[in-house]
Amino acid sequence: MRLHLKIWRQAGPDAAGRLVDYVADRISPDMSFLEMLDVVNEALIRNGEDAIAFDSDCREGICGMCSLVVNGVPHGPDRGTTVCQLHMRRFKDGDTITVEPWRAKAFPVMKDLVVDRSAFDRIIAAGGYISVNVGGAPDGNAIPVPKEIADVAMDSAACIGCGACVAACKNASAHLFMSAKISQLALLPQGRAERYRRVLSMIDQADAEGFGSCSNEGECEAVCPKEIPISNIARMTREYVKALWAAGR
Amino acid sequence: MTLDGQVPSGSIGDKWDRHKFEMKLVNPANKRKFTVIVVGTGLAGASAAASLGELGYQVLNFCIQDSPRRAHSIAAQGGINAAKNYQNDGDSIYRLFYDTVKGGDYRSREANVYRLAQLSVNIIDQCVAQGVPFAREYGGLLDNRSFGGAQVSRTFYARGQTGQQLLLGAYQSLMRQVHQRTVRLFTRREMLDLVLVDGKTRGIVCRNLMTGAIERHAADAVILATGGYGTLYYLSTNAVNSNVTASWRAHKRGALFANPCFTQIHPTCIPVTGEHQSKLTLMSESLRNDGRVWVPKKQGDKRPPEQIPEDERDYYLERKYPSFGNLVPRDVASRNAKQVCDDGRGVGDSGLAVYLDFRDAIQRLGVGTIEEKYGNLFHMYKKITDEDAYRVPMRIYPAIHYTMGGLWVDYNLMSNVPGLHVLGEANFSDHGANRLGASALMQGLADGYFVIPYTIGHYLAGAMLPKVTMDHDAFKESSDRVQRHINRLLSVKGARGVREIHRELGRIMWDHVGMSRSEQSLRRALSEIPKLRDEFWHNVSVPGSPDNLNQSLEYAGRVADYLEFAELLTLDALERRESCGGHFREESQTPDGEALRDDANYTYVAAWEFTGVGSAPIVHKEPLNFEEVHPTQRSYK
Ligand SMILES: Cc1cc2nc3c(=O)[nH]c(=O)nc-3n(C[C@H](O)[C@H](O)[C@H](O)COP(=O)(O)OP(=O)(O)OC[C@H]3O[C@@H](n4cnc5c(N)ncnc54)[C@H](O)[C@@H]3O)c2cc1C
Numbered sequence: 036m037r038l039h040l041k042i043w044r045q046a047g048p049d050a051a052g053r054l055v056d057y058v059a060d061r062i063s064p065d066m067s068f069l070e071m072l073d074v075v076n077e078a079l080i081r082n083g084e085d086a087i088a089f090d091s092d093c094r095e096g097i098c099g100m101c102s103l104v105v106n107g108v109p110h111g112p113d114r115g116t117t118v119c120q121l122h123m124r125r126f127k128d129g130d131t132i133t134v135e136p137w138r139a140k141a142f143p144v145m146k147d148l149v150v151d152r153s154a155f156d157r158i159i160a161a162g163g164y165i166s167v168n169v170g171g172a173p174d175g176n177a178i179p180v181p182k183e184i185a186d187v188a189m190d191s192a193a194c195i196g197c198g199a200c201v202a203a204c205k206n207a208s209a210h211l212f213m214s215a216k217i218s219q220l221a222l223l224p225q226g227r228a229e230r231y232r233r234v235l236s237m238i239d240q241a242d243a244e245g246f247g248s249c250s251n252e253g254e255c256e257a258v259c260p261k262e263i264p265i266s267n268i269a270r271m272t273r274e275y276v277k278a279l280w281a282a283g284r
Numbered sequence: 285m286t287l288d289g290q291v292p293s294g295s296i297g298d299k300w301d302r303h304k305f306e307m308k309l310v311n312p313a314n315k316r317k318f319t320v321i322v323v324g325t326g327l328a329g330a331s332a333a334a335s336l337g338e339l340g341y342q343v344l345n346f347c348i349q350d351s352p353r354r355a356h357s358i359a360a361q362g363g364i365n366a367a368k369n370y371q372n373d374g375d376s377i378y379r380l381f382y383d384t385v386k387g388g389d390y391r392s393r394e395a396n397v398y399r400l401a402q403l404s405v406n407i408i409d410q411c412v413a414q415g416v417p418f419a420r421e422y423g424g425l426l427d428n429r430s431f432g433g434a435q436v437s438r439t440f441y442a443r444g445q446t447g448q449q450l451l452l453g454a455y456q457s458l459m460r461q462v463h464q465r466t467v468r469l470f471t472r473r474e475m476l477d478l479v480l481v482d483g484k485t486r487g488i489v490c491r492n493l494m495t496g497a498i499e500r501h502a503a504d505a506v507i508l509a510t511g512g513y514g515t516l517y518y519l520s521t522n523a524v525n526s527n528v529t530a531s532w533r534a535h536k537r538g539a540l541f542a543n544p545c546f547t548q549i550h551p552t553c554i555p556v557t558g559e560h561q562s563k564l565t566l567m568s569e570s571l572r573n574d575g576r577v578w579v580p581k582k583q584g585d586k587r588p589p590e591q592i593p594e595d596e597r598d599y600y601l602e603r604k605y606p607s608f609g610n611l612v613p614r615d616v617a618s619r620n621a622k623q624v625c626d627d628g629r630g631v632g633d634s635g636l637a638v639y640l641d642f643r644d645a646i647q648r649l650g651v652g653t654i655e656e657k658y659g660n661l662f663h664m665y666k667k668i669t670d671e672d673a674y675r676v677p678m679r680i681y682p683a684i685h686y687t688m689g690g691l692w693v694d695y696n697l698m699s700n701v702p703g704l705h706v707l708g709e710a711n712f713s714d715h716g717a718n719r720l721g722a723s724a725l726m727q728g729l730a731d732g733y734f735v736i737p738y739t740i741g742h743y744l745a746g747a748m749l750p751k752v753t754m755d756h757d758a759f760k761e762s763s764d765r766v767q768r769h770i771n772r773l774l775s776v777k778g779a780r781g782v783r784e785i786h787r788e789l790g791r792i793m794w795d796h797v798g799m800s801r802s803e804q805s806l807r808r809a810l811s812e813i814p815k816l817r818d819e820f821w822h823n824v825s826v827p828g829s830p831d832n833l834n835q836s837l838e839y840a841g842r843v844a845d846y847l848e849f850a851e852l853l854t855l856d857a858l859e860r861r862e863s864c865g866g867h868f869r870e871e872s873q874t875p876d877g878e879a880l881r882d883d884a885n886y887t888y889v890a891a892w893e894f895t896g897v898g899s900a901p902i903v904h905k906e907p908l909n910f911e912e913v914h915p916t917q918r919s920y921k
């Protein structure tokens with residue numbers, strides 16, 4: 036296959052960026068999208084040109100490192116798929132493909148297609164955990180957790196923290212990301228004790244980071260590579276209201 | 285140099301408890317006076333940094349990725365072992381210990397393995413308390429599955445994302461400490477040198493991958509938890525940024541590298557499809573619980589699988605190993621896959637694959653159950669191969685997956701360089717010549733949550749550690765060395781990309797130092813590696829500048845280290861003229877083609893000392909004593 040690419044190039048955080056045209060030649064349908072970019076980069080490097088910077092690590096859809104907007108859609112056209120798992124058989128010979136970074140105020144572009152997502156870490160630091168020190172934990176089977184509850188908690192826990200939900204949202208809201216963690220921990224008996232404190236601190240932190248609010252567009256759910264359902268946001272909202280009530284805020 | 289493993293005296297069951305009592309303590313008020321650097325945020329690094337922060341130490345924690353949550357541990361699928369005996373099927377600490385020593389083909393240190401088995405039970409408790417959503421039975425209790433090399437069900441799991449869930453548990457504990465300011469996080473940093481002052485480890489030099497700045501960080505002790513070196517082979521199941529750089533640079537500062545030739549090849553990966561491929565994807569070993577491995581009996585049989593009648597199929601693992609069947613350990617399963625393919629009975633276009641068939645399990649249990657257990661794996665398989673494994677058998681082939689070798693450590697997980705501790709896959713300690721499935725997660729967390737919090741205190745309380753600042757000559761020397769290396773990489777300005785050279789190195793290693801090794805193949809690799817290293821330093825192209833994000837430069841540094849390390853690994857493989865675990869020497873096999881150990885001559889750990897690039901390293905041997913589990917020829921028949 037021969038493809039025409041329009042790729043976002045930006046020299047640094049403060050530089051202006053623009054879309055630059057490239058041709059990707061002899062692309063096999065079995066390649067992943069990132070392997071296609073590797074091929075483009077190899078050609079650039081052979082000519083001594085600066086390679087296109089993009090993030091990836093596991094290349095199997097679990098680390099959440101890869102983060103490309105392909106033809107306007109975070110992670111590209113396949114549902115439930117990270118861009119590292121997107122295969123070129125999804126495209127046709129002669130296609131034009133635009134590749135851009137996540138765009139959100141809270142995720143500044145560092146270079147080309149690489150963004151800074153440390154705001155997500157700070158949201159977790161604000162309260163996305165159960166406060167237990169090592170040592171002294173009771174036996175794992177001391178508190179039974181009904182299978183149905185454990186399964187729903189696992190559905191929420193599957194979030195890979197890639198940030199596609201933010202990139203897809205017109206408000207750049209982090210609600211799907213936050214609500215997945217809040218749901219997981221609120222559903223499990225171990226996480227109950229701190230549930231109100233948790234939801235309040237995490238939402239406060241998200242506001243401070245410059246993430247927007249949620250207006251129920253549902254774009255986040257549509258692009259989530261782990262298909263985390265938007266029902267998590269409803270659960271978070273309920274938790275939040277109860278927490279405000281409990282805190283007398 | 286004499287290698288002392290510092291194994292405590294006493295009976296195997298008492299060693300750790302006694303040692304915990306005998307170790308020196310740092311009193312609570314003094315802990316915050318000590319700074320500890322932890323490099324790595326995988327299971328080992330994140331659990332260590334979080335635990336040390338909880339104890340009150342000042343922790344500096346580094347990783348390459350943009351967030352600690354993205355460490356390679358996140359990709360582990362299948363599960364984590366623990367001797368809970370919740371299934372009442374005869375499991376015990378002793379049995380897990382026994383299975384691990386045997387599975388490691390009697391090349392690990394008994395005392396370490398016993399401690400690992402003891403701590404396994406605490407890990408599960410800790411993770412449950414953190415909110416790790418392990419799989420549960422309808423009654424609400426924890427569920428288990430079986431893994432290779434064991435006849436009991438002791439593997440805990442969270443769907444096919446066990447590593448992810450355990451890592452997120454550790455990451456959350458870590459972020460809690462970051463919030464409490466006991467841990468300072470340094471993401472997108474690559475450690476490029478270890479700094480020694482008066483023979484003790486006192487810090488690191490790293491590159492800020494965003495700005496290119498060379499940074500100095502001082503501490504009272506350094507912990508490396510930087511993972512394994514599987515990406516030496518270019519194609520592997522490891523994340524693409526995995527590397528040997530931190531370990532190798534520490535090795536160059538004096539840390540011994542132990543058993544580098546012990547590499548693990550995982551039997552169930554999606555086969556290679558072409559030159560473009562950048563990594564191989566693992567299909568969890570748990571699939572072997574229900575999938576049956578087979579190839580056609582006839583050579584060159586190109587019929588589609590469903591047209592091959594039952595009596596023309598060879599379920600070779602079930603045939604050869606009736607008591608373990610499809611659940612034989614990884615090395616055995618991998619070697620057998622290679623044998624049937626070498627025999628001309630491999631399947632798929634390349635002939636380098638075998639079937640993993642779920643037909644019978646689906647008939648027996650229904651599609652629903654199989655989907656429940658392995659849905660995400662089938663989904664992943666479909667995405668990559670465009671095939672539906674509910675209808676046609678999966679095609680699988682072995683790939684490099686894990687490295688048992690690593691920096692040498694004693695019972696306290698300290699290397700021979702005072703103050704340098706090594707945890708997780710980066711050390712050599714617990715898995716001998718072959719790691720059992722679901723035991724790496726267990727080891728990483730045992731090291732980080734339950735071992736290092738005690739042993740680092742013992743070191744800090746006993747060592748004389750005068751204050752060291754970052755303008756000390758040792759830091760300056762080290763940053764100059766790092767800077768020179770970077771300038772050198774950028775100044776070659778040749779014609780070949782790093783990836784191309786890495787691919788070539790991977791091919792040499794896979795062909796000659798892979799699943800099957802011989803005197804001849806190893807000597808051939810030893811002649812080719814230095815040539816390729818030369819080619820790299822004369823003809824590599826590393827564009828861009830050193831003072832901002834430059835992924836070509838990062839990659840070049842890692843491959844440059846691999847080009848040195850490859851030689852050590854190969855030499856270790858050459859010198860170990862026996863077959864054991866993942867290391868198969870063609871000259872050392874039984875009449876029916878099974879690996880043949882040579883206990884009389886090789887019951888030791890080979891720990892190598894660096895003497896210079898291209899100059900012969902010196903081997904130091906730590907003899908292994910087996911007081912509990914008596915080495916026998918491993919048999920899974
Ligand atoms: C696909 C796959 C599936 C697996 N499944 C299982 C399983 O089911 N059960 C099981 O027990 N094991 C499994 N394993 C093995 C297991 O996942 C690993 O052995 C284990 O997670 C390693 O953890 P670690 O903490 O030692 O290192 P890693 O998780 O590899 O972490 C390394 C850390 O070090 C950092 N780092 C590396 N180099 C540098 C440097 N120079 N400077 C700064 N930071 C650096 C990285 O950023 C990272 O944070 C699997 C492995 C793979 C590849």
Ligand code: FES
Binds near residue numbers: 090091101119
């Ligand atoms: S690279 Fe890990 S999810 Fe894409």
